[in-house]
Amino acid sequence: MAVDRHARVVVLGAGFGGLTFCQHFRHPAAQVTVVDRTNHHLFQPLLYQVAVAGLSAPDIAQPIRSILARTPRSEVVLEDVREVDLAARRVVCANKVLPYDYLVLALGSVTSYYGHPEWAEFAPGLKTLEDALLIRRNLLLAFEKAENSTDPAEQARLMTIVIVGGGPTGVELAGACAELARHVLRRDFGHIDPAQARIVLIEAAPRILANLPPDLSDSGQRQLENLGVQVRTATRVKAIRAGCVELENGETIAAENILWAAGVMAHPLTRSLGVELDRAGRIKVTPDLSVPGHPEVFALGDMALALDERGAPVPGIAPAAMQMARHVARLIADELDLGKGRAPRPPFRYRDRGTMATIGRSAGAAIIGKVKLTGFPAWLAWLVVHLIFLIGFRNKLVVLLSWTYSYFTYKLGARIITGWPRTQPEESPPG
C-alpha cells in the first residue's frame, strides 16, 4: 500500500474503542476522521442509571467534538455509515464518501433478540440514550397507571418488572429497579405501595453473572434477593408479547415492563463485509486485530472476536475495547514510521483487569486480579473504577454530587417523564 503524505485514517464509531484510538494515535503524517451517527460519546456502564432515573442523559454523554477538540489533525463527522467498500477502500455515508488508507471498525454492538426481532417492541434493550429514556418513561408511567387503577390484578401487573438476562446489565438493572420501587418512589403515591412491586430476573444459565466465579454469582444472587428481587436461574423465555412473558416451563408472567438484557450482537455492518463472523456477528480478526485479507482494516471491541492467551474470547467490556484501540493505534503509527511490511506486526495481548457488577446502592460483586469482593467493598470498588473512568468528563463533579445527594436522601433527581415533541401546541388536547 502506498501511503501518501497524509495517510487517511477513518474510524467508525466514537465509543470507548474509537475514542481511545483517536486519543492515542498521533502521527504527523496522518489525518484522522471519526464518524458517528450521534454527536456524543456515551458512558455505557452508567446507562442503567439513566433508565432508573438516577442520572440525567447529559450526565453520561459528552460531545465527541469536545473530547477531541485538542487532538490535532482529527475531524469529527456526524453521519450514518451506509456501507464499507473494502475493495475500493472507502466508507459510504448518507451524505459523503470517505476514502481511507487505514480503517478502524469500532461501532460496537446492538441488542440481540436471538432471532426474535419481534420481541424488541415489547422488551426494549439498553444500548442507547434513547433506549434508556424510553425505559425510564415506561417504568415511571407504570406506577402512575397503577395509582390510577382500581383493579388489584391490573395494579399487580403494572407493578411487575421482568428483566431478561442475568449478566452485569441485567443484575444492575434489577437491583436499581428494586431500589427505585422500594425506596425512591415509596412515599410518592396514595393508592399503591410501590414497595410491593415485583421484580423478576430471568436467566437461562444455571447461575447469574456467569462471567464471574461461581461463589461470586451465589453472592450476587443473595444480594439481589435481599433487595427483594426474585431471581430465576435455568429459566428460558419462550415468547414475549405485549405485557407478558411466557416461559419454557409453561408459566407466564404478566408484567407492564419487560426489559431485555439477554444479549448483544456486533453492529450489523459486519454482516455486509463478506468476511468470516462468529454467531454474534463479530469479525474473526487476525492476532494483530486486522480483518483477514485486509491488513489496512482493523476491528475493535464488540465488533471483533479476539482471543486471549488461553484461546478464550476477549470479553465485550470497555477496558478490552480500549486495550485493543491502543494496540491498533501503536501498530498503525509504527507502520507509518517504518513503512508497511518492514517489521512483523505484534499480536494483541489481552490483560484481564477484572470484572465487576454493582447491585443496588451499596452492594456488588467484583473480581480484580485474584481478589474477590462482594457487598459494600465491591460496590466501592465499582464506584472508584467508574469515577476514574469518568476523568475528563466535565460532568464528573455533577455526577458525583448527584449520586451523593441521592445516596443520602434516597430521592432520585431525574425522575421526570418526557414525551415526544409537539409541533402543533395549539392542537394538542386540553389537559
Next chain:
Amino acid sequence: MAVDRHARVVVLGAGFGGLTFCQHFRHPAAQVTVVDRTNHHLFQPLLYQVAVAGLSAPDIAQPIRSILARTPRSEVVLEDVREVDLAARRVVCANKVLPYDYLVLALGSVTSYYGHPEWAEFAPGLKTLEDALLIRRNLLLAFEKAENSTDPAEQARLMTIVIVGGGPTGVELAGACAELARHVLRRDFGHIDPAQARIVLIEAAPRILANLPPDLSDSGQRQLENLGVQVRTATRVKAIRAGCVELENGETIAAENILWAAGVMAHPLTRSLGVELDRAGRIKVTPDLSVPGHPEVFALGDMALALDERGAPVPGIAPAAMQMARHVARLIADELDLGKGRAPRPPFRYRDRGTMATIGRSAGAAIIGKVKLTGFPAWLAWLVVHLIFLIGFRNKLVVLLSWTYSYFTYKLGARIITGWPRTQPEESPPG
C-alpha cells in the same frame, strides 16, 4: 353550596400557580386533588437554558409527587383533562371523572401563532420540556449539517437562527444562542466557524422588552448587539415556511432554525367553558379571581385576565400566578371555616415586584420596585432571584455547579443530541 365533611378541591395544573395553591391551602375539612398531564413541575424561566444546552432537562423539572409528598390530604393524578362540566361540577379526564366542590384552573398557556397554526411546524415555540429538547436538537444539528456542507450559501442558511418575538423569552433565547455559537461551539468544528453564525431577533413593536421602561429596552438592545445579535424592531413577520421567514417589508431570511417567542395564549380548555374570554383566551375573572357565575371555580396565572389597581392586566409571569394562588388558597380556607356567603370575598391585589430579563452570561435588564438595573448587576439580580425560586429544588446545587462550571469554562454540558427511541434496534441502519 353545601360543603360536606371533606370538601373536594380539584386543581388543574401543577405549574407555579397550581403548586403554590397546594402548598398554601391547608384545611382539615378539605381533600386536594391536583391533575397534570406530566409528572413534573417545570421551572419555566430556565427552559431556554435547556434549549441552548446549558442545563439538562431534569435540572429544571421536579416530580410533582416529590414536591407534594409532605402535603397532607393531597393527591396527584397524572391525567389528560378532557372537559370541565361547570354545571355538574366535575372534571372529566381521559380515565376518570373528578367531582369537585371547588375548582382551581391553573393550566397556564400554550404557544400562540396568532391564527397561523401552520407556522408551528417550522418555528417551534418554547413552552414544554419537549419543545426545549426539540430546539436543542435542531440547533446542534444545524451546525453539524453546516460542517458537512460544502456550499457557502447553504452553510450560511444553516448557521442562521431567527427568533421571532422580543419579549423576555425571545431576548434570553437570542442572547443564549449568540453565546452558544460564539463561545461554546467555537473550537468544535474544522470546516466552519460557528462564530460566524447569524442571529436575528425580530420584534413587531417599536422596541424589545416592551414590559420594561424604554431606557431599559434600549440598553437591552445594545447589550444584544454587543453579543452580535441583529435586532430588528418594528418588523412584522408575514409568513413562515420551512427554513425561511418572510417579512412584511418584502425581505426574506433563509434560516435553518426559526424559534417562535412571539406570543402565548391561555390553555385551550378555557374556550370550552362558555365564559367570557379576552383575545388571548384568558378568562375575564371577577375581582376575587372566580369565574363569573361560578363562585366555586377560580382561574389563576396565564388562564386568567386579572386587573391590577390601575386597571391594567396582571402580567403573565410566575410571581403573579403565585400571588393569585395564595389569594385563592386563603379565600377558600376562610370560606370553609366561616361557611359560604358569611363574609364578602376580598378582591385580589397584585403587587408588582419587578420584571427582568437576562442577556447572555453576564448582562441583562431589570426593574425591581423603582430600581433599574442593566448589564452585570441586572444579570446578578436575575441569578439571585432565580436561585431563591429554586429553593426546594433538589437540583439547586447541581444547577448552580453546572452554571458555575459553564461560566468559567464556556463549555456547556448538556450539548448532546438525542433522538427518538428505536424499538427495533436490529433493523436500524448501520452507522
